[in-house]
Amino acid sequence: MKHSLFSVSRRAIGLLLAGALSPMTFAQTPSSDGYVLDKVVQVSRHGVRPPTESNEKLLTKVTQRQWPTWLVPLGNLTGHGYTGAVEMGRYRGAVLRHAGLIAQRCPDAKHLLVHASPLQRTKATAQALLDGMFPGCGLQPTYVAGKQDALFQANEMSFAALDAEKAKAQILKALGGSVEAAQKRYAPFEETLREVACLPDVNCAYGHEPWQLVQNEKGRFSIKGLSAGANMGEVFRLEYSQGLPLEQVAFGHARTAAEVSSLMVLTKAKYDYLNDIPYIASRGASELMNQISLALKQGTPLAPKDTTGAPPDVPLMLLVAHDTNISYLRTMLGFSWKLGDYIDNNIPPVGTLQFERYKEVKTGAYFLRIAFEAQSMDQIRDLTPLRGTAKPLSSDFKSANDCRATRVGLLCPLKDAIATVDHNIDPTALTPYRFSPMP
Incomplete structure (x- = not known):
């Protein structure tokens, strides 16, 4: 059985990488509608995993029934989950290259930051996303030692206590x-x-x-x-x-x-x-939201003069987290979505909350698109290559009143959108933070 599972994964990865060599068609162009994408911060959930050990124990106890056996340790990313994340990374990489944000060649630390929560499933998902976005580059994510990172486990740490x-x-x-x-x-x-x-x-x-x-x-x-x-x-x-x-x-x-x-x-x-409780969300994700906000302000008139504690100023910052983190961010923003067959506001494996900053060529004004994107349940199950009409599900957020419907999505003035991003950050739930450079 174990040989069978990983054989499927190898075949699927081969098909996906072959698909990466095929031409892809996107509605957007690098300056579609006169806007150029110049910075992206995205927060992704980890990929498919078995139940955690505590959940498995609880479900077995209350049902008095044997649940399906998984071929990886409880809570860890599966081979299937890795493959699905590779494809999501390949798709996102193709979109960002088409928009001109990232180059065809392998990036360096000046252009990319990928940081993961310190659990196996998040670290492995970050690696899969990198392998999909930048195949053959040998890039690795960063993560802290131990089991707690103030970005992702703030709700379990004293500085953000309830x-x-x-x-x-x-x-x-x-x-x-x-x-x-x-x-x-x-x-x-x-x-x-x-x-x-x-x-x-x-x-x-x-x-x-x-x-x-x-x-x-x-x-x-x-x-x-x-x-x-x-x-x-x-x-x-x-x-x-x-x-x-x-x-x-x-x-x-x-x-x-x-x-x-x-x-x-x-x-x-x-x-x-x-x-989805405002107070709980604000305590649990202010540290994460603050780093997102600081990143989006970099290089604009909104950037603070004191850059102490700000993340590296890179075009693409990818954070790999948990559904709890994204649900807190969603609540802080007031963002709701309904994607395909999923229940309202669901956060599927590798579901991604995206913050995309655009600059209007004609005026030099900055705009922000906030969206949630995820593969459908069947796309994950079938490891569907995301090309042509087979694209992820997506929902845009109206973060300000004066937003514009464009070919690249719903763009809102950066100043107003950032006000929404910052609105529920609790300054008493922040702690000094510093990212490690990409290896």
Whole structure:
């Protein structure tokens, strides 16, 4: 089985790299509508992985059932996930070259920064994106030693600690007043997941546990009871995206992308009530948003005179993170999206929040496009080459009132867009930060 999985990955990578040599057609040109792309900051989620060890343990416990076996350690990027990320990197590289942002040759540290969260799945995804964008260049991402990086794990670090009472009050407000009332509203969805995951005549605890709002030793809140259903939906989506046989996806109960998403209602609820809380998001992602903001201001009249703590001024900065990070950024911006068969505001594997800065040739004015882009669930499952009409799903964000619809997307005046970016940065949740140079 292990040989079979990696054989598939090698064949798929061969097809994708062959596709990279084929001509691609894009609607945009380097100065389409008179705008030139001069800087990009993108934050990408890691690729397809098995459930984490804690999630696997929880789901096995509450369902009393054996879940599918994966061929990599729990929580690690799979070979399939690596291949899908390579293709997303190849596609993004082709788009950015067509726009004139990056050259055909291998870049150096003056042109590129790729930094990953220090977990295996994020580091490996960053490597895959680099291999797709710059094949044969031998580039490697940077990451900190240890398990915590202030950009990505701020919600677990003391400098961004939560006021527990304030956080709890906002969570309860989002829940509609109480955890008990929310659980009653979601009872039909818990019953659906129980029918999917529990075998008849087995002592299956799932769906019988009262929800309870708790805070762990790292300061993060969770809703005990909801967590199992939320993780279940995410695992079903990962099983489908990984390309597992359909009889194994959701134990044979989800044979299409739409059916998988129908089992992710509680996954969305977890984000609605824990991640998409303004106060929690601001505490957890101000450090990350601040670095994004500093990067986008570089080289413009908005750049601060004191550049201490700013990232390297490069045309392309790629940060590889987690869905939690992107959900916090989305909440801070007030950005919502609906892509294809995915549930609202879903962040699929290698889903990317993009900040693209353009300069109008005629006036010299700067504009910002903010968009979220992701492969469809079937594109990830089938490892579809992204060329021709097969492109990722995408949604643009109106970050200011005076935005312009152009061939390159929705462009908003940089000054106004940056005001939106900066609006919910909490200065008390920042810490000095410095990127390491690319190796």
